[in-house]
Amino acid sequence: MGNEITDGEIVVSGLTKHYKQVKAVDGLSFTVKPGRVTGFLGPNGAGKTTTLRMLLNLVAPTAGTATIGGVRYADLADPLRAVGAVLEASSAHKGRTGRNHLRVVCASAGLPDSRADEALELVGLASAAKRKFKGYSLGMKQRLGIAAAMVGDPKVLILDEPANGLDPEGIRWMRDLLQKLAGEGRTVLVSSHLLSEMELLADDIVIIAAGRLIAQGTVEQVIGQAGSVGTVRVRTPHPDTLLGALDGVTATPGEDGALVLTGVTAEQVGDAALRAGVALHELVTERPDLERVFLDLTAGKEGIR
Ligand SMILES: Nc1ncnc2c1ncn2[C@@H]1O[C@H](COP(=O)(O)OP(=O)(O)OP(=O)(O)O)[C@@H](O)[C@H]1O
Ligand SMILES: [Mg+2]
Known part of the structure; x- marks a missing residue:
């Protein structure tokens, strides 16, 4: 039984x-x-x-x-x-x-x-x-x-x-x-x-x-x-001025002239823009997705065996 x-x-x-x-x-x-x-x-x-x-x-x-x-x-x-x-x-x-x-x-x-x-x-x-x-x-x-x-x-x-x-x-x-x-x-x-x-x-x-x-x-x-870091996507007509107002940031150009920033929060970017008097046309926090995490975690271990 x-x-x-x-x-x-x-x-x-x-x-x-x-x-x-x-x-x-x-x-x-x-x-x-x-x-x-x-x-x-x-x-x-x-x-x-x-x-x-x-x-x-x-x-x-x-x-x-x-x-x-x-x-x-x-x-x-x-x-x-x-x-x-x-x-x-x-x-x-x-x-x-x-x-x-x-x-x-x-x-x-x-x-x-x-x-x-x-x-x-x-x-x-x-x-x-x-x-x-x-x-x-x-x-x-x-x-x-x-x-x-x-x-x-x-x-x-x-x-x-x-x-x-x-x-x-x-x-x-x-x-x-x-x-x-x-x-x-x-x-x-x-x-x-x-x-x-x-x-x-x-x-x-x-x-x-x-x-x-x-x-x-x-x-x-x-x-x-996984410790994958999120990014902040920002679009402004004055990227150089904005970046000048931010410390410790890594910026890479995104699509349609947007900047993809790591090392800052969206709040910090918004505050810096206000201080520098720069208009923002877009400001978005981008969470790492599972796809990214999965690739990071399994890197070097995958492969059809
Ligand atoms: N009966 C078997 N004899 C020998 N090797 C086997 C046998 N069954 C599975 N394997 C091997 O074991 C490993 C794991 O296979 P498995 O089918 O469990 O993977 P999987 O994660 O389901 O893959 P997939 O995403 O392709 O379906 C592979 O290397 C496969 O070749
Ligand atoms: Mg299978």
């Missing part, structure tokens, strides 16, 4: 997978909290898929553990109801309709057929329920994969690069759905290399490179932790 999970915290501890040629995952530890979307980021070959496969008991670790609600996946009483997973663009029998595909999944998990229709509704595929899988677009296949993961109404959802192949509308749809599911108290762990998308989607992020942890925390914490 296995265990039921009561909360969906994921704990990865010292997780390691060494293949002959490569340390795919190397002493990796992080936690993923319920009620939040956690982005699992890393360059190609970083070990994301291998980590998720170990979490789901599809690959045996060389060392370390991964638990969901304190239990290893293999020891879950009812894994399909506890954890939903979308590992790659879903595949299904070509001649089967989306609805029948989900009914097969329901049957294998001991769930009623009605869950198939509810899951189709959830992912916006109800109108395509009776169409055959071979006629589905890539975006529809992605949605069907999520529907299959959701039939058991799981507390935990694990997705490997679910946004691959989606158009901007599909990506927005996915973001809204995953945030809604996390808002219901579920744990949502989603891997990606689409950093700009993660910045909009994720509450927390875990960054890995070469199988090792690089950073984890809220998006804000990770940006802060």
